[in-house]
Amino acid sequence: MPYCPQCLAEYRDGFTRCATCDVDLVEQLGEEMVLTEENIRRALEGKELLGVARGELEVVKETRALLSRARIASVIIEDEQAQLPAGMAPRVVLLVSKDDLEQAQSVLGEKFQQMLEAEGQPPPSELEYGKCPACGTTIPEDAEECPECGLFVGQG
Numbered sequence: 001m002p003y004c005p006q007c008l009a010e011y012r013d014g015f016t017r018c019a020t021c022d023v024d025l026v027e028q029l030g031e032e033m034v035l036t037e038e039n040i041r042r043a044l045e046g047k048e049l050l051g052v053a054r055g056e057l058e059v060v061k062e063t064r065a066l067l068s069r070a071r072i073a074s075v076i077i078e079d080e081q082a083q084l085p086a087g088m089a090p091r092v093v094l095l096v097s098k099d100d101l102e103q104a105q106s107v108l109g110e111k112f113q114q115m116l117e118a119e120g121q122p123p124p125s126e127l128e129y130g131k132c133p134a135c136g137t138t139i140p141e142d143a144e145e146c147p148e149c150g151l152f153v154g155q156g
């Protein structure tokens with residue numbers, strides 16, 4: 001069964017190129033390339049973990065997949081600080097090791113730029129400290145997310 005060496009997607013027999021990455025498929029992935037849950041757990045064991053995304057599980061899973069394609073190990077945990085009304089979907093946090101934080105921020109920043117371009121929006125010329133980069137709302141210094149749009153911004 002062929003695989004994409006970049007995004008690790010599995011294809012049916014007969015396919016030769018990854019539709020997403022536009023690269024040739026390989027017949028098998030090397031052991032070091034497989035980001036299994038066990039390998040991720042071992043890679044993150046004993047490391048300081050920092051949050052890079054927060055939200056509903058399905059959205060955070062997409063962000064995790066993006067980081068996985070960039071070979072960045074991450075883990076999703078329940079957001080115990082979220083105070084949601086009964087019946088609301090639980091919130092989760094995506095964590096990466098402190099060592100991978102800069103690379104994760106770069107990958108997520110590039111994706112943000114691509115999303116802006118796809119929507120025909122100009123890139124923000126200059127981000128203001130204390131303001132949400134998505135909606136411009138002032139963010140309290142102790143907040144981890146924008147009170148208006150919910151964008152995870154980390155702690156000041």
